[in-house]
Amino acid sequence: LKKHIGKNFSLNNTGKRKKNDFYETPYSMTKQFLLLNLFDRRKTIVEPAAGNGAISGELYPYGFGNVVSYDLYKDEIDFLTDKEKYPQMITNPPYSLAKEFILHAKEIITEKFALLLPLSYLHGKERYDVIWTDKVFPLSEIYVFTRYPLLGEPLRDDGKYETGMQVYAWYVWDKKCSHPPIIKWIDNDEYVLRGQKKHPSRHT
Numbered sequence: 001l002k003k004h005i006g007k008n009f010s011l012n013n014t015g016k017r018k019k020n021d022f023y024e025t026p027y028s029m030t031k032q033f034l035l036l037n038l039f040d041r042r043k044t045i046v047e048p049a050a051g052n053g054a055i056s057g058e059l060y061p062y063g064f065g066n067v068v069s070y071d072l073y074k075d076e077i078d079f080l081t082d083k084e085k086y087p088q089m090i091t092n093p094p095y096s097l098a099k100e101f102i103l104h105a106k107e108i109i110t111e112k113f114a115l116l117l118p119l120s121y122l123h124g125k126e127r128y129d130v131i132w133t134d135k136v137f138p139l140s141e142i143y144v145f146t147r148y149p150l151l152g153e154p155l156r157d158d159g160k161y162e163t164g165m166q167v168y169a170w171y172v173w174d175k176k177c178s179h180p181p182i183i184k185w186i187d188n189d190e191y192v193l194r195g196q197k198k199h200p201s202r203h204t
């Protein structure tokens with residue numbers, strides 16, 4: 001079993017596994033979020049569902065010196081049974097295990113963590129009861145992307161992406177937070193690919 005710690009974790013590309021909820025995060029979605037400076041770059045940050053490293057590979061260029069990165073299907077490490085404590089975490093989790101990831105993060109993350117999730121994840125009675133009303137490790141902020149990104153496509157080096165059908169947001173949990181969650185926006189307009197419209201509106 002190996003966790004990729006420090007600067008030498010490898011990012012090999014072994015193809016797609018959508019069946020394992022493998023949807024890579026476009027580089028710019030991580031970059032725009034990291035530029036908000038919500039994390040402490042001097043402290044360890046874990047990416048525990050790293051896939052091909054789309055998020056963890058962005059952490060060094062943005063100044064994080066201590067990155068721990070692993071994925072169940074590459075490294076045979078299951079985040080849900082990882083008992084190690086980390087001060088901070090960032091990931092785009094497998095959607096089907098989002099609740100389990102949130103609850104487990106609250107056990108092993110000591111300060112702050114962020115997950116990329118559809119905005120619609122905010123609703124639902126069970127989530128309300130077990131996640132949103134928790135005051136011990138509360139949701140502190142939500143950063144909503146102004147335009148819909150399409151996840152699951154091959155990543156482009158320039159961080160751009162097609163538009164999809166789903167609103168995405170970075171959700172931030174902060175153990176020290178004492179206020180109700182705050183909504184903010186990330187304007188991703190410049191990263192949306194502008195193709196030729198197949199059926200231009202008669203009104204444009």
Ligand SMILES: C[S@@+](CC[C@H](N)C(=O)[O-])C[C@H]1O[C@@H](n2cnc3c(N)ncnc32)[C@H](O)[C@@H]1O
Pocket residue numbers: 020021022023024025048049050051052053054055070071072073077078079080091092093094095097
């Ligand atoms: C939505 S993908 C995101 C991958 C990467 N974080 C990114 O943003 O490109 C979710 C990843 O979670 C991994 N995964 C699923 N269950 C896991 C678990 N229990 N522990 C660790 N990784 C897991 C999958 O292999 C997949 O690569």
